Amino acid sequence: MTHQPGPPAPSPTASPGADAVTPAQALGWMHTARFLTTAPKLEFLPAHEMPEIAFVGRSNAGKSTCINTLTQQKRLAFASKTPGRTQSINLFALGRQGTTDAVLADLPGYGYAAVPKQDKLRWQQVMANYLVSRENLRGVVLLTDPRLGLTELDEILLEVIRPRVEQGLKFLVLLTKADKLNRSEGAKALSIARLQAGGGDVKLFSALKKQGVEETAFLLWQWAHPAASASPAPPSSNE
Numbered sequence: 001m002t003h004q005p006g007p008p009a010p011s012p013t014a015s016p017g018a019d020a021v022t023p024a025q026a027l028g029w030m031h032t033a034r035f036l037t038t039a040p041k042l043e044f045l046p047a048h049e050m051p052e053i054a055f056v057g058r059s060n061a062g063k064s065t066c067i068n069t070l071t072q073q074k075r076l077a078f079a080s081k082t083p084g085r086t087q088s089i090n091l092f093a094l095g096r097q098g099t100t101d102a103v104l105a106d107l108p109g110y111g112y113a114a115v116p117k118q119d120k121l122r123w124q125q126v127m128a129n130y131l132v133s134r135e136n137l138r139g140v141v142l143l144t145d146p147r148l149g150l151t152e153l154d155e156i157l158l159e160v161i162r163p164r165v166e167q168g169l170k171f172l173v174l175l176t177k178a179d180k181l182n183r184s185e186g187a188k189a190l191s192i193a194r195l196q197a198g199g200g201d202v203k204l205f206s207a208l209k210k211q212g213v214e215e216t217a218f219l220l221w222q223w224a225h226p227a228a229s230a231s232p233a234p235p236s237s238n239e
Contacts, residue, residue: 023218032094034092038091051223051224053105054106055143056131057142058153062145101224102220105134137169171200178204181204
């Protein structure tokens with residue numbers, strides 16, 4: 001198969017002013033997301049210097065729904081009707097007025113039983129290589145259903161990125177579908193996930209009730225603009 005050159009890398013732009021934004025403004029920034037490119041292999045990814053934030057998680061963890069909720073776009077991230085069938089890394093550019101100051105990377109869901117074993121192994125290797133070698137990766141968002149907790153595959157992924165986390169890579173566990181938990185169940189899920197995550201942030205997230213949406217957008221904005229994020233984050237409603 002002849003390799004077709006991908007789109008040119010997005011041009012960087014100066015980050016917003018040094019004044020820290022509010023969570024609501026950070027959510028507005030997320031709304032600027034637009035499709036950049038799709039890559040079936042790492043070598044198809046464009047090289048660029050903007051901070052990249054990757055979304056990872058098991059199939060059916062609610063990853064596409066989370067991205068669409070954060071960006072307030074119903075079909076930005078495509079949720080396949082057959083979980084596990086989406087097998088490309090999709091990139092979305094972020095930035096106001098057509099400029100780009102960060103990129104979101106939507107990695108394929110993993111762990112779905114119906115996917116052939118060879119495909120699982122291939123994508124596990126592609127994802128591991130991406131998480132280990134992507135130079136401008138600044139943060140990883142791991143989505144998991146709190147009713148299941150972090151699975152063996154999730155923990156393997158955590159081990160893959162642990163060396164980079166120790167070197168400063170940002171890390172967030174989002175407990176999706178939090179609307180299905182009552183208050184005590186949510187508190188318990190947070191406590192367990194914090195122990196399992198071994199560092200990083202943990203938040204409850206509900207696309208249905210918009211729980212954790214602004215807080216997550218604010219955190220991602222801070223990851224992408226560390227120089228402009230000197231002021232502390234507002235208290236999380238999940239605490």
